[in-house]
Amino acid sequence: MILSRHEVRESRRIESRLVAEDPVLARRFDQWGRSRDRVAEAAALAAGRDPAPDAGHPATRLRRLWHEVVRGRTLLP
Secondary structure, rough: OOHHHHHHHHHHHHHHHHHHHOHHHHHHHHHHHHHHHHHHHHHHHOOOOOOOOOOOOOOHHHHHHHHHHOOOOOOOO
16 A cells, blocks of 8 residues: 555654553554564565665575575475
8 A cells, every 4th residue: 555645644643642642552562663664675675686785684594594595595395
């Protein structure tokens, strides 16, 4: 699903209000964000792209495993 800029801005505004009101929701939103980032990273790797080539982020376990598979060091079941 693709959101318009207005919908994204409104979604962030609502999320920030809910997070400020409830620490449980803050934790859930954080978990959801990390999960979303892992899915995006996996999709980029599967498409043959480096998910964050210039970001300077350390390689994640998923990215390291993917590079081992691509280089033939690890076999897939």
